[in-house]
Amino acid sequence: MSFIKILGVALSRGRATIRYPLEPPLITPYFRGRIEIDPSKCVGCGACARICPPKAIEIVEQGDKLAIRYFVGRCIFCAMCFDVCPQSAIEVTKDFELASLTLEDLYDEVVHSRRRCSVCGEPYLTTKLVDRVLQSIAPELRERLEMCPRCRRESVMKVIARARIRYAEPVEGG
Amino acid sequence: MDLAKALSRLRRSLWVFHLNTGSCNGCDIEVLDALTPYFDVERFGIKLVASPRHADVALLTGPITAKTLPKVVKALQAMPRPRLVVAIGACAVGGGIWFDSYSVLGGFPQLERLLRGLGIEIDGVVYVPGCPARPEAIIYGITTLLGVTQQRIRKRVRSASG
């Protein structure tokens, strides 16, 4: 008959319920919730989008604009983006009250302007990223950074081709 | 049938049916957890029922796999109106980590489009992100759907240059 003792257990433990949402939730300081992107720190490099396992962070390119689009509805709260962000622009909050009546409200976009290529005029990287890199590299490399990847490749190819011709000349001449 | 009247009565008595559409069980055990002493959703008049015929709300978890799709549609169809849906977890909201796999539909938004084509109305949806959605988040989602708590999250578009 010792199963009756369950009444004793119930009496001694009392009410376990937390009256959430009237009382605070059962949450620890280490909980990983929604991420918060700081638009002033974000340079739009896209490292977060590349590592994000469920592709909840995406890079959306629209003409002159580039958006880092975070869809919290697909986020798995792993904080890999927090780990890789070179600018420490991503913060992990403890926010879990994310319920929404519309899908729209689950999107968070940080919009960047894009730099236009100095040669062909096509937009490529974000202005902020290019500016940041321009400050830190040698002046002779700057010119190339102001080109889009395609034009840069072409200009590099040209240099290589020129070098090869110069290198080949004495052989043919000799 | 007076839909508005029925909906207002749902605020104090809500019977839920658990509809797993191929989830990893993470959200499902949190749904079950919400029934247990620490969270005890029965205090809101929420009761888990075994048949969709009795249910007011389908707690939908999982990305909706190809094999469960027909069964999910049938279960939703069997629910008497007004019928509500709580899409729980990253999978049900946005397809989760497998949103681009070949054997899943990719979340409730896709299903809703199909349902509209089949003429099955849903009278209210709430999306609860989380992976898994913690019990408090599920409670918050349901109370938001019933209008007891207010939705906090809003769409944001911010400029990085400003």
Added chain:
Amino acid sequence: MLRRDQVIDVLKREMSDSVLEISELRSATIVSVDPRSLPRVSIALVALGARLRMMVASDERPWRACFSLYYIYAFDREGTNIIIHAPLDPDRPTAPSIVDLVRAVDWYELEARDLLGIEFEGRPPAPRFILPDDWPEGVYPLRKDVSVEQLRALYKPSPLEEARLLGAEEIVRIPIGPYHPALHEPEYFELYVRGEKVVGARYVGFMVHRGIEKLGESMKYDQVPFIAERICGICGFVHSTSYCQAVEDALGIEVPERAEFIRSLILEIERVHSHLLWFGVALHLLGYDTGFMHVWRIRERVMWLAELLTGSRKTYGLNVVGGVRRDIDRDRLDKARQVVKELRKEFAELVKITIDVPQVRARLRGTGYLSPGEAQVFAVVGPTARGSGIDIDVRKDFPYAGYKRIRPRVAVYSEGDNLARTLVRVDEVFESLDLIERFIDEMPGGAIRAEKIEYEPYRIGIGSVEAPRGEVIHMVITGSRTPYRWRVRAPTYQNLIAVPTMLRGVDLADAPLTIASIDPCFSCTDRAIVINVATGASRSVSLREIVRRRR
């Protein structure tokens, strides 16, 4: 004692004509054989006492112009793995079936046939259950010549049900839906009942096929642990650990000891939460909801603890190849010790009370019987095996992570009924609580992640972990930037085959508990699709027919 070389000697001596090549891996020996000799090799290995852990089929045409089958056999007592590798014809991959010799290979062969198009000779033709019924003919998702995008273009899920040859809808008609008795998982057992007695059962499942293995082959090495963790929301950490160990095994990465201890610590916490969850659900299935509520009440502390240590209640996101992402400080470890102490006391009290409830006792004892012999034949693992007197546990037989230093005591009961499986789990909870304390006490300092990791293609590694449900085993063939082939085998995959046997003669009322007694995790199992056709031998009558007749 059987040593690896002795087994190889036997193979060499008896079938020198068919052994093509022998090579050594870190944790296994690969013996390449002529596919035609597979039955002979299997007989030889089984005669030596080998247990089939897993069979992996892989499309290796881009690499070495063949399809491959890998049969991973284990000699548990000696901790030896022998992998029999059979290269198959790249254009018409066929192999002899060994299902008559090794019962446990049944599902693997069906899966290989359906996902890779490998034909097994000597099997009776079975209808396709892999993938949905309306899946296009001749498309094999795990072949390398088809991408996920192409598969998505080829197949759109249909909301309307196709008529099933099986008559699966005969018994459970929607709107009940084929939902799991314990956790509402979409899984479906067709029970054949006479009166109240079950005379046969058939598993009709694989509702949760999400194509994980295919997705994993297009993800970066460090992204895969996150998808692996989501194979199962209950024991996900097991899968990410197993995956990481497989990659580490393939590439020879040394994991720092502190990282290994953290992994083991979290694995044990996961086992406690999983077993408490199971125990609660089992009580709920026996109608004892008060017990369910109290067990889950104390389980909540474990969930809280998991969040404190890892940042998430479930899907901890802690594992990466080469170690763990976050360290755990002393302060939190002390809190963990506190929780463990309280938990041990409360759980001991609850177990005593709940097992004493008359209905619980009466319905656990003697139901769902699985004899030790049958357990061996089906190659069941975990508490299902240990409840039938088979003393296997990966932590003891193939020590990994922290278990290399701290060995667990393994609980074995020989009764083979639902009660035995329950008691195994109860004992394991106490053992896990002890282990958690020991891991905390003896945790070494140092780094938590291997420093430099270089990925080399075409290396084979296996990683196995003792999950709450039994042995989980992952095999990885590495690629240069993503895994080339990643195969996951969850414990339920092995254990489900035994369920129809356990159900035979059980009362209908005890069927849900008996199914649940292997602690099935269908989302683990269903990353691929299989069906088991093992109906009762006697004349089977569907439930609905009975209803019709009685009316």
Added chain:
Amino acid sequence: MDPILVLASILLTLALVAMPPLIDGVERKVRASIQSRIGPPIIQTWLDLMKLLAKEIKLPESSELAALTALLSVVISVALLCCLAVFTAVRMVSVGAALAIVMLIASLHGLSLLTACTTANPFAAVGSFRRVALTIVNEAGLLLSIALALYSIQISSRSLVPLAISAAMLAISGFANSGRLPYDLHEAEPELASGTVIELSGPLLAAEIYSHLAERMALTALPMYVLFAALAKNLVVRCLGFLAGSIGLWLVFAVTSTVLGRSRVDLAIRSLGAVYASMAIAWTGAVLLC
């Protein structure tokens, strides 16, 4: 007839008819506190019924009969409560009265079987067959205990022990009949079905739930009716004692079912048979001794 008796009958009937969902709310609260949680408000079951009344009726194909059986079972269960209230108020304890009550209870069980058949759901069918199997044993127990109770009343001037034993027996058969744990076998497998009512929705479900609760009320009130109608001569004491006793017994049942698990059909039949047999022997012993 005495107008005061008429008034008392009407009041008692109203109380009995209004009470079942309310005490069910209390039962849920008690269960919750044994499970260390808060539980629903006491009026929750009424709120549930109100909500169901506002919902759509969805009937599975070819089960139009379900509407009829649901309404019929409400009518019968209310009639049952009516009988108990009036019989108590006017102190009518006779073979005829007992037969009327047993007939009504039996027809309720018959109806639920019919409901299950109309819905053609295998689990509803399994549930109702189990219920019938259990009812056969229980009805025997019920009849036996009523017979013993009637005889005990006649000899109550000599000794109250036989009456107490037969009332306890009546309470046990009421408990087993009321579909509570461990005897709620008609619920079939716990998560696969909710027994005979699985296919019903909206107002029909409300009707079934109400009639189920009303039947529970009747079964709980039955031993109290026997005790108070037989012993309490004062009208006020009789009526209030009957009501309070019924509520008290209901709560005892609630606590009992909370600490037990669900039985199995064969176990249930065997254990109940044993209980009835041993109590009958004890009763015989008590009668012979006094």
